Amino acid sequence: MNMATNIPKAVILKIILPDDSCQRLTLSRGLPASIEDLIDEVKKQCGLDGSLKLQFMDSLFGNEFLNLTSVSEVEDKGTLKVIHVSKPTTMHSKESSVSNPLQGSSPPSTNHSFPSSGSVDTDILSSSESSSSRSSWPAFFHVPKFSYDAELQLQQAGFTYVQSGTVLIPDPKLKSAILDGLVQEIVQYKVYVSDKEMDQVAHSLIQKHPCLTERGSSTGYGGWKTSLKYKLSNYRTQLRKLGCPEVTVNTLKNKPAGKRTAAFGVKKAKRAEVNFCPMYPSEETEDSLEAMQKSLLLDMKKKNNRDVVKNKMERTFAHRRHEVVRDAPMVKDFMARWPALFDVIEINAEFKRITTVPLQSQFMSQLDIYSENLTGLFKKRGGQLGQRLKTVLAEMDQCNDIDARRECIIKGVCIYMGEDPENLVQEYESMDEDSINDAIEETCVGIYVLKEQASSAEGKDIGVVLEGIKLLQNLENVPMAVAMLFGLMYALNLSYPQNLRYTFEVLQKIIMELNEGELSNKVRALKNRLFQ
Structure with a gap:
């Protein structure tokens, strides 16, 4: 049946x-x-x-x-x-006032370790009032209006181009005004731009102003693209002098001794992180935020204190990101400093602060949306991978729970991409505690599922492991655990494991739709088949 x-x-x-x-x-x-x-x-x-x-x-x-x-x-x-029903009041912490809080909103969640508080001694700033100067890179780059005289010259040159096809060779002043305007628009999104994104900017420029098309270029904008790269590089030098953290993190003094060259280990957003290394909030310093981090350790020990912890986690976001990006601490050390982060609610919140995208709701709903098409692809797959996928499909047919079906879809994606789902989800059945702990300590990245018996669907302990440490325990199901693991990859700025790199790329670029324009060949092939 x-x-x-x-x-x-x-x-x-x-x-x-x-x-x-x-x-x-x-x-x-x-x-x-x-x-x-x-x-x-x-x-x-x-x-x-x-x-x-x-x-x-x-x-x-x-x-x-x-x-x-x-x-x-x-x-x-x-x-x-x-x-x-009653609008919450904007309040201030005892320790310092909040005049320009970090962006972040409380994300979707299903459980948390901090009970709700009816009254707390520190007031809360609603996350909906938070703001950020950054947004995600647009699908279509908007060319801004330039200075009045520059726009006037472009308008006249555009008229001439329509009449006779004559292109404009801009003088240095006009060219500088155009490049300055484009760079100011670019840094609204990021200070390090990929080659493909720079193509997009230069192409948008000649689309809006065809009179700027370069006759000797195969694309019509090759010179503009090169000039933009130099202009943005020079602008980053100015930002470094002003103390912009996204740039100063890559200065020579912040690089390892013996490897202090400009090209070594550039730290920049690579997975659609909108707030990769943000500025400190107004009226806060590294010392004041470090003091707040220490007070968080005490707040964690108090009962009915979730709102206080939530507020301080928002305000210390920039300090936490600087630590993660600049120092790349071990997971064990970072967990000791920021234990409040390792909770379903806070992982959701941190992910949204970094990407502006909700984690849990997006992950689950998109997984459901693609479920039917992915199942169809699994059925069509031949060879050894097809045989392994048949086992997953048979298991899915017996599922009477949507979370179990989601788990099958995730495992099927692993197999379809030529990777082993056991590298992601490891089940331990009828094993003694010491053997389980030894196995978990040897796990670098993954999900563990503890079962009393092989056929048991109840009494599970499901959790997330990084660097041999249980970061989350007693999660509701495997899809939830995978979503939290994905969120922790962003929160801790970790690279995807090599034996699961394509699976995580699918989760990032297809399921979560983050940086979906830049795909590896294997993931592009999957995406093309999904939309056939």
Whole structure:
């Protein structure tokens, strides 16, 4: 009998948050039985606190939002709006005032180790009020308006180009104005730009201003691209003198002795990190943030103190990133300094601070969206990999739980990419504790699943291991553990393990849609087949 028919249908909703941002919400087991349960689920996945009510978009009244009075009013792929019944107050810590907090919003989560607090002695700054000067690199680069005189020259040259096809050879002043304007737009996203992104900028320039096309270039913009590279490099020199952390982290004094050359070990965002090495918040210094880090260790020991910890983790984000990027500490040492980070809620929050993308909800919903197409590809695969995938497909057919099916999809991706899923998820069955601990200590990167018996689906302990250390324990399921492991790769600025590099690339660039334009040949082939 095929048990898959008993799986409750997942429901996906669009949630409009109180700060007018939007987030996808996945209810893997269908709609809850009551509005209260639905509100609890919204709070968990969207990281919200306080008293809330929900409104639904009613098509009968021109898609206006009306108060939700029954779960039956909620439809799959419908839209809900979250309303704070009482608006939280913006407050200040005893230790220092907060005038320009770091970006970060509480992310989706299913469990946490800090109970909610009804009253705390340190006030909270809502994460929705946080801001960042950076955003993700755009799909289409916007060429800004240049200075008035530059725009006037370009307008006249554009008219001439349309009339006679004559291109403009800009004088040094005009060329400098154009390059300066483009560089100012580029650094709104990043200070280190890939060759492909520089192509995009130069191509956008001649698309908007065809009169700047270079006749002797095969692309029409080769000279502009080279000039932009030099201009951006010179601009980074200015930023280094001003103390921009993204640039100063690569100065010679911050490189190992004997390897102090400009080209050695450049540290820059490589996986769509928007806030790779951010500036310290206003009115904070390295010393004040280090003092806050020490106070966090004490706050962790107090009960009903989650809001205090959450606030201080937001404010110390830049300090933590500088430490991770600059010093690359061992996981054990970093965990001792920042134990609050190793929690489902904080991993979600840290990931969103770094990428501006929600981790858990994006991971699960995208996995569900691609599930059917991936299953189809698994069935078509031949050879030895196809035989191994048949085992996964047979296991999936027996699953009566959506999380178990997600686990099968993840394992299938590993196999499809020519990698061993046991390098990602290792199950330990009927083993004594010492043997299990020895095996875990030898694990560099992975998920462990402890079972009392091979056939047991209950009594599991599922956790995440890095450098032989259990960082997370008692997680609900394997997909959750994989999402948290992926988030920790970003939070700790770790490279993907070589024996799982294609699997993690699929998770990053296809599932999470981060830096999806730059694909390896194997992942590009998978993506092309997914959309055939």
